[in-house]
Amino acid sequence: MTDALTNEELTFLDEIALDTIEPVNPPSFVRARVLELITHLPQEEEDGVRYIRASEGEWRPVPMLRGIDFKKLSSDRKRNTVTLLMRFQPGAKLPAHVNKGDEDAYVISGSCTVGGIDAWPGDYQHITTATKHPEIIAKEDGCLVLLVVDRADYEAA
Numbered sequence: 001m002t003d004a005l006t007n008e009e010l011t012f013l014d015e016i017a018l019d020t021i022e023p024v025n026p027p028s029f030v031r032a033r034v035l036e037l038i039t040h041l042p043q044e045e046e047d048g049v050r051y052i053r054a055s056e057g058e059w060r061p062v063p064m065l066r067g068i069d070f071k072k073l074s075s076d077r078k079r080n081t082v083t084l085l086m087r088f089q090p091g092a093k094l095p096a097h098v099n100k101g102d103e104d105a106y107v108i109s110g111s112c113t114v115g116g117i118d119a120w121p122g123d124y125q126h127i128t129t130a131t132k133h134p135e136i137i138a139k140e141d142g143c144l145v146l147l148v149v150d151r152a153d154y155e156a157a
Contacts, residue, residue, distance in 0.1 A: 080152075081148050084154070093136065095135055098133065099127055112138045112139055
């Protein structure tokens with residue numbers, strides 16, 4: 001004989017608890033935080049199309065790098081990629097590093113130098129797995145870059 005409850009016993013106990021326990025409103029700070037998180041979630045349409053407005057989502061600083069923020073847009077488990085925006089303040093630097101996976105980068109606005117090569121709006125760069133990514137330095141107007149990176153590189157940052 002075992003001390004574990006059967007599924008039927010657990011279901012019975014759940015029903016008793018639901019019938020006898022009065023719901024309790026969460027503390028106001030918990031409710032506010034949950035509502036804040038919900039409003040920052042991208043809205044999914046019935047047809048599978050997702051829209052994230054420029055004002056939606058959350059910009060977060062890149063740890064240990066002053067003047068660089070990112071906003072995660074999506075995660076694709078099948079392709080093992082993450083799509084994000086990186087925002088560089090004027091003069092911000094991203095040191096050279098080695099990517100664990102492929103990276104696609106597209107400059108949306110502003111300008112930067114990547115390993116001494118100037119990049120402007122509309123410029124695209126692809127870096128393959130295990131390639132040393134050159135240093136990025138934002139020019140005086142800063143820059144906004146759309147990136148599709150390997151999940152391992154996203155998690156390492």
